[in-house]
Amino acid sequence: MSLSDSTPVLELAGVRKTFGSVTALADGSITVYPGSIHALVGENGAGKSTLIKIVAGLHRRDSGIFRFRGADAAFSSTAEAKNAGIAVIYQEPTLFPDLSVTENIFMGRQPRSRGGRIDKQAMQDEAAEIFARLGVNLDLNRPADGLSIADQQIIEIAKAISLDAHLLIMDEPTAALSGVEVERLFAVARSLRDEGRGIVFISHRFDEIFSLCDTITVMRDGSYVATTPTAETSNDELVTMMVGREVADLYPKTQAEVGEVVLAVENLKSAGTFADISFTVRAGEIVGLAGLVGAGRSEIVRAIFGVDSYDSGSVALNGSPVPKGQPSAAIRAGMALVPEDRRQQGLVVDASLARNIGAAIRRRLSRFGLITTSAENRAAGPWAGRLEVKTSALSMNAATMSGGNQQKVAIAKWLATDPSLLIIDEPTRGIDVGTKAEVHRLLSQLAGEGMAILMISSELPEVMGMADRILVVGEGRISAELDREEATAEKVMHAATARHEKNRQEAAA
Amino acid sequence: MTAATRAQTRTSATERPVDESRTYAAYHRPWWFRTFISAEFLIIALLILVWIIATTSVDNFSGPLTVRYLLMDIAPLLMIALPMTLVIITGQIDLSVASTMGLSTVIVGILHVQVGLSIPVSGLLAILVGVLCGMFNGFLVAYVKLPSLAVTIGTLALYRGIAVGLLGTTALTDFDQGWSDLATSSVGESRIPAIMIPVVILILIFVVLLHFTPFGRGLYDIGHNEQAARFSGVNVARSQMTTFILTGSVSAAAGIFYTLRFGNSRGDNATGLELEVIAAVLLGGVLIFGGRGAIHGVLAGALLIGVLSSALRLEGVTVNVINIIIGLLLVISVLAPTLVAGAQRIRARLSGPSSRPGGSPPTAEPPESPDAPAQQNSTPHKTTPPETAHRESAPADSASKPTATP
Numbered sequence: 001m002s003l004s005d006s007t008p009v010l011e012l013a014g015v016r017k018t019f020g021s022v023t024a025l026a027d028g029s030i031t032v033y034p035g036s037i038h039a040l041v042g043e044n045g046a047g048k049s050t051l052i053k054i055v056a057g058l059h060r061r062d063s064g065i066f067r068f069r070g071a072d073a074a075f076s077s078t079a080e081a082k083n084a085g086i087a088v089i090y091q092e093p094t095l096f097p098d099l100s101v102t103e104n105i106f107m108g109r110q111p112r113s114r115g116g117r118i119d120k121q122a123m124q125d126e127a128a129e130i131f132a133r134l135g136v137n138l139d140l141n142r143p144a145d146g147l148s149i150a151d152q153q154i155i156e157i158a159k160a161i162s163l164d165a166h167l168l169i170m171d172e173p174t175a176a177l178s179g180v181e182v183e184r185l186f187a188v189a190r191s192l193r194d195e196g197r198g199i200v201f202i203s204h205r206f207d208e209i210f211s212l213c214d215t216i217t218v219m220r221d222g223s224y225v226a227t228t229p230t231a232e233t234s235n236d237e238l239v240t241m242m243v244g245r246e247v248a249d250l251y252p253k254t255q256a257e258v259g260e261v262v263l264a265v266e267n268l269k270s271a272g273t274f275a276d277i278s279f280t281v282r283a284g285e286i287v288g289l290a291g292l293v294g295a296g297r298s299e300i301v302r303a304i305f306g307v308d309s310y311d312s313g314s315v316a317l318n319g320s321p322v323p324k325g326q327p328s329a330a331i332r333a334g335m336a337l338v339p340e341d342r343r344q345q346g347l348v349v350d351a352s353l354a355r356n357i358g359a360a361i362r363r364r365l366s367r368f369g370l371i372t373t374s375a376e377n378r379a380a381g382p383w384a385g386r387l388e389v390k391t392s393a394l395s396m397n398a399a400t401m402s403g404g405n406q407q408k409v410a411i412a413k414w415l416a417t418d419p420s421l422l423i424i425d426e427p428t429r430g431i432d433v434g435t436k437a438e439v440h441r442l443l444s445q446l447a448g449e450g451m452a453i454l455m456i457s458s459e460l461p462e463v464m465g466m467a468d469r470i471l472v473v474g475e476g477r478i479s480a481e482l483d484r485e486e487a488t489a490e491k492v493m494h495a496a497t498a499r500h501e502k503n504r505q506e507a508a509a
Numbered sequence: 510m511t512a513a514t515r516a517q518t519r520t521s522a523t524e525r526p527v528d529e530s531r532t533y534a535a536y537h538r539p540w541w542f543r544t545f546i547s548a549e550f551l552i553i554a555l556l557i558l559v560w561i562i563a564t565t566s567v568d569n570f571s572g573p574l575t576v577r578y579l580l581m582d583i584a585p586l587l588m589i590a591l592p593m594t595l596v597i598i599t600g601q602i603d604l605s606v607a608s609t610m611g612l613s614t615v616i617v618g619i620l621h622v623q624v625g626l627s628i629p630v631s632g633l634l635a636i637l638v639g640v641l642c643g644m645f646n647g648f649l650v651a652y653v654k655l656p657s658l659a660v661t662i663g664t665l666a667l668y669r670g671i672a673v674g675l676l677g678t679t680a681l682t683d684f685d686q687g688w689s690d691l692a693t694s695s696v697g698e699s700r701i702p703a704i705m706i707p708v709v710i711l712i713l714i715f716v717v718l719l720h721f722t723p724f725g726r727g728l729y730d731i732g733h734n735e736q737a738a739r740f741s742g743v744n745v746a747r748s749q750m751t752t753f754i755l756t757g758s759v760s761a762a763a764g765i766f767y768t769l770r771f772g773n774s775r776g777d778n779a780t781g782l783e784l785e786v787i788a789a790v791l792l793g794g795v796l797i798f799g800g801r802g803a804i805h806g807v808l809a810g811a812l813l814i815g816v817l818s819s820a821l822r823l824e825g826v827t828v829n830v831i832n833i834i835i836g837l838l839l840v841i842s843v844l845a846p847t848l849v850a851g852a853q854r855i856r857a858r859l860s861g862p863s864s865r866p867g868g869s870p871p872t873a874e875p876p877e878s879p880d881a882p883a884q885q886n887s888t889p890h891k892t893t894p895p896e897t898a899h900r901e902s903a904p905a906d907s908a909s910k911p912t913a914t915p
Contacts (some may be wrong), residue, residue, distance in 0.1 A: 307740055328742040336739065345740045348733045350800060354535075359730065359741040362723035370721045377535045384533055393537035413741075 007070045008425040009034045009167050009198035015064030017050050018405050024050040027061035028064065029224035032167065032198040035338075037189060039209045040202050041223035042219035043242055043432030051219070052169055056088045057081030069166060087160030088169045091430075093244045097145035102127045104144050108371050130158045134188050145242065146293075150181035154462045157188060168192060169200045171449070174208055175430060178292040178458075179493065185213050204430070205459065206235050218242055251465025252441045254448055258468070259283030261316075263335075265304060268313035273299045277313065281421060281452040286443060288467030289456040291496045296455045296476035298340055301423045305337040306330045318420060331360055336414035337408075338455070340425035346410035347398045354380040354394040356409055360417045380453055383412040388438070404435035411439070422446065427454045440466055460489050472496050526723055548794030549806030549844070556813045577700045579768065581693070584704045584813035585763035585782065587808065590789045591715040592755035594807045597790055599749055600732040600799025601650060601657035606760040607782035609642045611775075613764025615672040618681035628688045630636020635760045642668055643757020644750070651749035665783070673776030681774040686691065692769035704766055711759070716804045724748065732799025761816035777802070783827070788813050788839040797843055814838070831856035 008031045015028035025047040032038045042048050053059045057075030066073050068084060075081040076439040095104045103110075106123050113119035127140050136154050144152065144170065153173055160168055170189070174182045189199055189212060201213055209216060210230060218225040218241040225241050261280045268277035276295040281287045289297045303310040309325040314323060317333045327337075339345035347356050354373070355381035358365055365375045377394050384394065387408040391401060398409055407427070414422060427443065428436040443466060447453050457463045463470055470487050472495035480495030536543065544550060563570045589606050596603045613635040620631030642664065649660045694703045719725040727748050730738035739745050768774050793810030795802030817838075818831045 111557060258847065326744075327739060328744060330740040344734065345736050348730050348737045348741075350733045353533075355726065357731075359726070362726055366723055369723075370717065371723055371726060372537075381533050389531065393534040395536040395538070443813055 011067040013065040015128040016062045026222040027224050034196045034198050037193050037199045037213045039213035046219040047222035085166040087165035089156045091172045091175050093156045095144040100141050102140045130161050133387035150177050167198045168443040171202045253444050253466050256448045257283050264316045266314045270310040281454050283450045283452050285468050286447050286453040288463035288470045290463045290492050291473035295473045297473045334420040336417050336419035336422045338410050338414050338424040342406050342410045349399040356398050357383050357413045383416050387412045391449045421452045423454045533850050553809045556809045567605040567820045579819045581702045586765045587811045589786045590759050590811045592759045592806050593786050593790050595752045597795050598728050598732045600800050603756045604661040604783050605664040607779045608665045609760040610779040612668045612672040613761035614768040614774045614778045615676050617768045622681040622683050639757040641763020643754040647750035647753030651746040656860050666678045676776045684772045689769050689772045791842040
């Protein structure tokens with residue numbers, strides 16, 4: 001594609017943004033051409049979000065060049081940016097759940113017929129036309145409530161198209177999508193590209209970047225590092241540019257001595273969610289739960305931990321049965337769960353770091369039933385230190401920290417319980433490469449110390465890089481069990497999408 | 510791709526030296542900041558100010574009987590405000606406390622005057638009724654998961670209805686004189702009424718319960734984020750149940766004191782007291798959305814209401830006007846956190862976007878919600894105060910920097 005002669009749809013150069021003494025963006029530069037899918041990569045804290053927010057009209061830049069379609073731009077609200085033709089699609093779209101798909105697309109700017117009434121027919125027709133163009137089949141009249149995140153994103157994209165957006169920014173759109181959904185999103189993105197729109201794609205997943213994008217811009221520490229055509233770079237080169245040093249390796253898995261059975265799950269069943277779940281996790285072993293989003297993996301571990309109840313089956317830890325539906329009993333038995341949503345489940349983000357790290361060990365911190373802040377601080381300090389949490393004081397609210405740091409706090413909170421089994425759901429979702437490697441190193445180290453680890457991950461490389469054994473969950477059942485040596489991406493994906501009948505045979509084998 | 514990512518790796522797990530010696534300051538603000546720049550200190554300062562003004566400019570306020578009657582008047586308020594603090598910190602509310610108190614005076618009256626039981630026995634039974642009232646509220650809120658506002662508006666009417674239904678419009682007044690004297694007696698020769706002894710004990714119990722037990726820590730967690738509390742092993746339903754049982758039983762105990770002090774058992778006793786209790790709690794710096802508050806602030810809030818009403822009454826101001834003032838105070842205390850957040854935003858605008866790391870300047874506030882920058886926090890939690898809601902949606906980029914220790 002020869003794009004050099006056309007005007008860039010978006011041009012940022014040397015854009016600077018500070019918040020008080022903090023420089024969030026020192027040198028934001030990116031040039032996006034129409035008909036191009038442009039990846040923006042960098043660790044958390046590299047300044048991607050700030051840059052996007054300036055383009056989207058959420059922040060005003062302090063200095064630097066910002067041109068949109070060749071003209072100088074400075075948006076002071078999201079509405080202004082939207083009217084100019086910029087659409088941002090977030091990881092989790094916020095739609096009106098009770099309104100229909102069509103109504104959501106045209107919210108706030110419904111076509112009017114004579115007399116000022118909303119022209120429902122025109123709305124329907126245009127929506128149908130957009131979906132046809134995208135090659136997506138969605139019921140236009142169903143309410144948005146209950147739609148998958150993937151479908152919700154499609155509605156956002158349809159909204160962008162109906163606004164005739166020239167620039168679409170997708171901020172980690174695939175984080176919560178399954179493989180099939182990602183493929184559909186990519187197909188839509190490619191068709192938008194072919195219509196001559198510019199697309200900025202933000203993702204932490206390199207495989208997606210390489211399969212979708214034609215150009216990559218790397219940022220680090222608030223500054224522009226490089227822009228390169230995708231074809232001329234490699235995975236390793238990107239990582240090096242992002243972290244500014246060689247990352248020895250992302251999956252430092254070491255062989256640990258496998259000991260006694262720690263967790264034994266038998267015939268666990270919860271009607272409509274999962275069934276026939278039986279497996280064990282041994283000391284020193286990392287067992288990966290792979291599968292599509294929505295296959296029931298999180299539900300299974302939630303039931304094991306007792307946050308949700310289950311219908312039948314049993315859970316035993318170190319040989320003793322764990323009562324169902326009681327997280328406190330599971331914790332006492334030696335179980336820990338770092339949940340998938342750290343902001344809503346893993347942490348109380350409005351509470352301090354010390355309160356959060358001490359949250360699951362309060363009984364142990366108490367003397368004569370009494371707990372003090374200093375006892376919490378004494379317990380929290382070493383754990384924050386061991387996980388290298390970046391903060392100025394133990395009294396800082398978790399809400400003020402970056403995603404990677406929050407995840408470290410969530411892990412610290414559970415390691416403080418000194419568990420024999422650590423269940424960790426999406427250990428590195430939405431955190432940057434550097435922290436990712438730290439978390440992986442930690443998991444490997446913990447397994448080496450004899451901890452049993454059950455890890456859920458939607459990132460295939462992570463599961464295959466870290467797990468000793470992989471259990472693939474498909475439609476609420478364990479559809480395959482693969483050893484580290486025999487696991488390949490194809491086998492895992494195949495098992496994740498296969499049907500039950502076949503699974504039973506494999507599970508029996 | 511898989512080949513690259515699965516690169517068999519044999520590096521030591523502790524390849525990069527882990528800095529175990531890293532230490533953290535306990536607090537990011539100095540002690541004086543934490544002590545004096547707080548909602549609690551503000552209300553304590555206000556209390557002292559009002560007290561000084563009342564002593565110097567209101568006739569008879571400094572007289573010997575004022576403190577005595579003031580403390581007796583606010584004893585029920587002080588008592589019920591304690592468990593109410595716990596309920597509100599979990600993000601719930603109990604509007605039925607005054608009705609429970611009224612029911613309690615009726616139960617004591619019937620059992621003592623009509624049935625002829627002794628005061629201790631009828632008192633215990635009244636407290637039992639209070640426990641049952643609280644359990645009923647708690648069951649509907651904690652286990653049936655109904656909103657406490659609706660449930661306790663219902664039981665406000667229900668318990669009051671039972672109280673009035675049991676006694677009709679009659680008043681029972683024939684109480685054991687010894688017990689009535691005890692209720693109005695003083696501690697030794699001082700001006701302090703004897704009821705303050707159990708009140709102080711109750712205060713100590715609640716301070717310990719809220720601020721120094723795992724149970725109390727759990728209440729704050731529930732108020733901030735119920736789901737996260739559950740994931741941490743906090744028994745949310747049982748904690749909520751406990752807080753409602755506490756309001757019920759303490760309200761009943763307050764009812765016994767009320768009955769004995771005035772020697773009077775009527776169905777409409779203590780009508781409307783729930784508003785004063787809630788006003789005291791919110792004035793004391795407890796956030797109506799839950800998750801924040803402390804007992805010392807609530808005590809100051811209750812005392813402030815007591816001192817204000819006492820001083821105004823001595824000035825000849827009518828009860829209606831006093832109610833208007835208390836109502837205004839209540840509204841102001843709920844409004845205050847929002848105003849503080851608003852003031853910060855204005856300050857941020859005046860000094861450029863500098864003073865609030867991560868916060869968006871006011872002009873950038875998105876006018877419509879669907880496109881709001883709520884990547885991670887798509888549905889702002891209802892228990893999130895406006896100020897922190899801002900911080901939550903702050904970009905991770907900028908938020909991570911200021912907290913990093915060099």
